[in-house]
Amino acid sequence: MKQILVIDDEADIRIVTQVSLQxxxxxxxxxxxxxxxxxxxxxxxxxxxxxLDVVMPDVDGLMTLSALKRTPATQGIPVIMLTATGGIVTELEYAELGAQAIVTKPFDPAILGDQIATALHWDQD
Known part of the structure; x- marks a missing residue:
């Protein structure tokens, strides 16, 4: 069974994401x-x-991503950015920092799991 960590400062997003993926x-x-x-x-x-949500107070998603990729215990964990702000430049920046993919908010809870599985090539397991 896959285990996913959702990091988002908005409780409603965490709940919707959790229920959707479960x-x-x-x-x-x-x-x-x-x-x-x-x-x-x-x-x-x-x-x-x-x-990982991009826009959060204090330590935002990019700082969190950077810390995850610098830490030996977490650097191998794939990270998908969850953002309401998109664009080609932003996607390139996230990729350069080590993000595997981007999911744009608002997302469709019915297909979120498929989006994650496709981005991480889990649908080929």
Missing amino acids: ITKQWLVLTAGSGEEGIAIATEKQPDAIL
């Missing part, structure tokens, strides 16, 4: 409300992937 994919979903909390959980639990 129902559509039967994945175990961990949640964190801040970048710091997310890094701690990722280090301890070693999830199969991280869904």
Whole structure:
């Protein structure tokens, strides 16, 4: 069973994402409300992937992504950015920092699991 960590400061996004992935994919979903909390959980639990919000107070998604990729215990975990702001330049920046993919908000909870599986090539397992 896949284990996904969702890092987002908005509780409603964490809940919708968690319920969506548990129902559509039967994945175990961990949640964190801040970048710091997310890094701690990722280090301890070693999830199969991280869904990371870009816009968060204090430590934003890019700082969190950078910290995850600098930390030996978490640098191999694939990260998918969750953002309401998009664009080609932004996607390139995320990729250069180590993000595997981007999911744009608002997302469709019915297909979120498929988007993640496709981005991480899990549909070929």
